[in-house]
Amino acid sequence: MIELRQLRKLYKMGDSIVHALDGADLDIGAGEFVSLTGASGSGKSTMMHLIGCLDRPTSGTYKLDGLAVNRMSDRQLAMVRNHHIGFVFQTFNLINRTSAVDNVAVPLIYSRKTSTRAAAMAALDKVGLTPRASHKPSELSGGERQRVAIARAIVNEPKLILADEPTGNLDTRTGEQIMAIFHQLHAAGTTIILVTHEMDVAAQAKRIIRMRDGKIVADEMLDEHKRTALQAEARDARYPVGSPT
Amino acid sequence: MFFLRICWMAASSLRANLMRSVLACLGVIFGVAAVVSAMAILEGSTRDAVKRFETLGADQIIVMNGSDGGRGSRNAVSLSLTHSDADALGELESVKNTAPESLITAQIKHFEKNLSIQLLATNQNYATINGYKAVRGRTLTKQDVVSGRKVCVLGHKVARQLFGETPTVGSRVRIGGIGFTVIGVMEKKGFLGMRDVDDQVVIPLTTGLTRLFGNKYVQFITVQAEESSELESIMQEVKRHMRVEHSIRAGEVDNFRVMTKEQITQQIGGFVQIMAIVLYSIAGISLVVGGIGITNIMLVSVTERTREIGVRMAVGAKRSDILLQFLLEAGVVSVLGGGLGILLGRGFTKILENVTQLLETYTTPRSIILALGMAFFTGVAAGLYPAFRASRLDPVEALRHE
Ligand SMILES: Nc1ncnc2c1ncn2[C@@H]1O[C@H](COP(=O)(O)OP(=O)(O)OP(=O)(O)O)[C@@H](O)[C@H]1O
Ligand SMILES: [Mg+2]
Numbered sequence: 001m002i003e004l005r006q007l008r009k010l011y012k013m014g015d016s017i018v019h020a021l022d023g024a025d026l027d028i029g030a031g032e033f034v035s036l037t038g039a040s041g042s043g044k045s046t047m048m049h050l051i052g053c054l055d056r057p058t059s060g061t062y063k064l065d066g067l068a069v070n071r072m073s074d075r076q077l078a079m080v081r082n083h084h085i086g087f088v089f090q091t092f093n094l095i096n097r098t099s100a101v102d103n104v105a106v107p108l109i110y111s112r113k114t115s116t117r118a119a120a121m122a123a124l125d126k127v128g129l130t131p132r133a134s135h136k137p138s139e140l141s142g143g144e145r146q147r148v149a150i151a152r153a154i155v156n157e158p159k160l161i162l163a164d165e166p167t168g169n170l171d172t173r174t175g176e177q178i179m180a181i182f183h184q185l186h187a188a189g190t191t192i193i194l195v196t197h198e199m200d201v202a203a204q205a206k207r208i209i210r211m212r213d214g215k216i217v218a219d220e221m222l223d224e225h226k227r228t229a230l231q232a233e234a235r236d237a238r239y240p241v242g243s244p245t
Numbered sequence: 246m247f248f249l250r251i252c253w254m255a256a257s258s259l260r261a262n263l264m265r266s267v268l269a270c271l272g273v274i275f276g277v278a279a280v281v282s283a284m285a286i287l288e289g290s291t292r293d294a295v296k297r298f299e300t301l302g303a304d305q306i307i308v309m310n311g312s313d314g315g316r317g318s319r320n321a322v323s324l325s326l327t328h329s330d331a332d333a334l335g336e337l338e339s340v341k342n343t344a345p346e347s348l349i350t351a352q353i354k355h356f357e358k359n360l361s362i363q364l365l366a367t368n369q370n371y372a373t374i375n376g377y378k379a380v381r382g383r384t385l386t387k388q389d390v391v392s393g394r395k396v397c398v399l400g401h402k403v404a405r406q407l408f409g410e411t412p413t414v415g416s417r418v419r420i421g422g423i424g425f426t427v428i429g430v431m432e433k434k435g436f437l438g439m440r441d442v443d444d445q446v447v448i449p450l451t452t453g454l455t456r457l458f459g460n461k462y463v464q465f466i467t468v469q470a471e472e473s474s475e476l477e478s479i480m481q482e483v484k485r486h487m488r489v490e491h492s493i494r495a496g497e498v499d500n501f502r503v504m505t506k507e508q509i510t511q512q513i514g515g516f517v518q519i520m521a522i523v524l525y526s527i528a529g530i531s532l533v534v535g536g537i538g539i540t541n542i543m544l545v546s547v548t549e550r551t552r553e554i555g556v557r558m559a560v561g562a563k564r565s566d567i568l569l570q571f572l573l574e575a576g577v578v579s580v581l582g583g584g585l586g587i588l589l590g591r592g593f594t595k596i597l598e599n600v601t602q603l604l605e606t607y608t609t610p611r612s613i614i615l616a617l618g619m620a621f622f623t624g625v626a627a628g629l630y631p632a633f634r635a636s637r638l639d640p641v642e643a644l645r646h647e
Contacts, residue, residue: 055640075564078558078563081559082560093555097260112247
């Protein structure tokens with residue numbers, strides 16, 4: 001479904017050049033659940049923006065479902081984002097002056113759907129927020145806001161969900177609720193790519209990709225054994241040896 | 246449908262920042278108020294002028310002092326018309342009647358009552374030419390004029406204000422310090438040409454010229470043609486005859502002007518047009534200023550909502566969708582401002598009407614549509630640059646914006 005070949009993204013900062021993405025090769029099949037980890041500045045968000053058709057690579061090719069996305073016009077990219085891709089951000093990015101259901105309906109407006117309310121309500125129902133439909137974001141908790149954002153991401157039934165640190169601003173318990181929704185979406189066949197630097201979150205995916213300095217340095221499938229190992233590693237990181245329990 | 250939704254989105258974002266939206270369209274409010282008032286006043290004065298001149302007969306030709314020597318000559322109006330010109334013109338075959346007329350404002354007194362009036366000195370033909378009748382007593386006769394009698398005929402309102410319901414004919418009044426006998430009271434007529442004749446007192450021309458006006462010239466002569474269908478040729482004849490009367494040689498310019506009711510109406514039309522240009526310019530300038538206000542606020546709004554724009558792009562808004570949204574936002578704020586402006590302009594003209602008591606104003610549906618259209622256009626034009634800026638934002642940069 002996703003085919004990246006020698007994908008590069010450079011930023012010129014005065015005299016120096018930053019290689020935000022330095023020749024990435026990657027294939028992700030339909031229905032996969034992939035997590036993307038790496039240190040801050042390693043190029044995870046850059047990779048997400050390119051995969052999400054929000055940005056264009058400096059060089060290299062990107063095929064989404066066999067379509068050469070890197071050659072599309074702005075207009076075509078907007079349509080691809082609208083129909084095939086759902087974004088979930090760390091900071092939710094809801095429009096504060098309108099209600100939850102209106103926020104969820106925004107993508108439908110841009111796909112020129114005539115009736116948006118029913119579909120938006122259905123999406124809210126999938127994340128369990130029907131009773132909060134008419135609340136404004138400021139009247140919702142962080143977890144609820146992220147659920148509204150997920151409802152907005154899935155309202156057009158995209159094949160691909162891109163989540164950049166979706167649990168980064170949430171406590172562990174709320175984060176788990178959000179992850180439960182991603183698991184449901186994955187079970188329903190949606191491809192999910194999730195950026196996180198929390199190892200126990202990353203370990204919930206079926207495949208884990210690690211990045212460093214704009215390059216992919218590791219790419220492995222997770223079996224039960226590896227998953228438990230990772231989760232143990234994450235616990236140790238949180239409660240270092242010698243700390244009181 | 247999409248368009249309506251975008252409109253709705255625009256409206257809701259304006260509502261979210263109500264105070265600023267009102268401030269943004271303040272300029273448009275005043276601009277549109279100016280447009281609406283200008284149009285209402287123009288409409289009022291045009292209708293007024295047309296109404297007044299409709300009271301003049303279609304068979305009338307007016308001879309005035311001054312020259313008709315083309316646009317270049319702006320020499321001061323020299324007086325040249327006399328009552329003998331009127332008599333001479335009256336001799337023409339094609340002319341039915343002539344009335345020499347001179348007008349000043351004067352005070353009329355009856356015991357302790359004192360009124361300011363229009364004093365018209367003319368001859369016996371004035372009433373017949375204008376179809377203006379006496380309701381009590383009589384109008385001027387040839388004898389009154391020839392012998393320069395100190396008699397007067399009162400306009401409807403003058404009579405009522407001086408005498409109320411009591412009989413008036415035969416009463417003595419003083420006009421400009423000279424005693425006159427009232428011989429008649431005219432019917433209620435309203436406007437006859439440019440003035441309200443109910444406020445007018447008529448005296449014999451000879452009496453006026455010798456005792457009150459202090460010169461031998463008349464201000465204009467009303468000529469009534471035999472055939473109103475031949476007004477143009479009769480006008481030429483009057484011109485020729487006047488040149489002979491005034492001994493003007495070939496090549497010299499006239500020292501008088503001849504006009505029909507139609508030409509006077511046209512002149513007023515020209516004047517109204519100049520007024521219109523001046524008023525519309527003022528209105529246009531205030532709309533431009535209003536537009537600049539909107540541009541300003543929209544630019545601030547685009548900067549503030551950069552992240553929102555990024556989100557919209559991320560979920561699939563095309564650049565053209567963003568452009569349209571901000572254009573419509575500017576358009577909607579402007580039309581709302583236009584609506585308020587119409588109310589304000591209407592209020593202003595109503596106050597003007599009541600305070601001055603001079604002119605009536607008319608706010609027509611046409612002017613309302615025009616004003617709203619102009620407001621919308623101003624808004625869209627003003628929103629063009631901010632909307633363009635919004636649509637050119639880079640989605641990734643926009644999402645990163647604080
Ligand atoms: N617009 C830009 N201009 C210049 N440099 C940029 C720009 N965007 C990103 N970079 C640089 O590219 C590199 C990768 O950035 P990116 O945002 O992809 O990192 P990240 O892995 O998402 O980090 P984090 O975990 O902190 O979100 C960084 O060194 C960053 O400074
Ligand atoms: Mg990042």
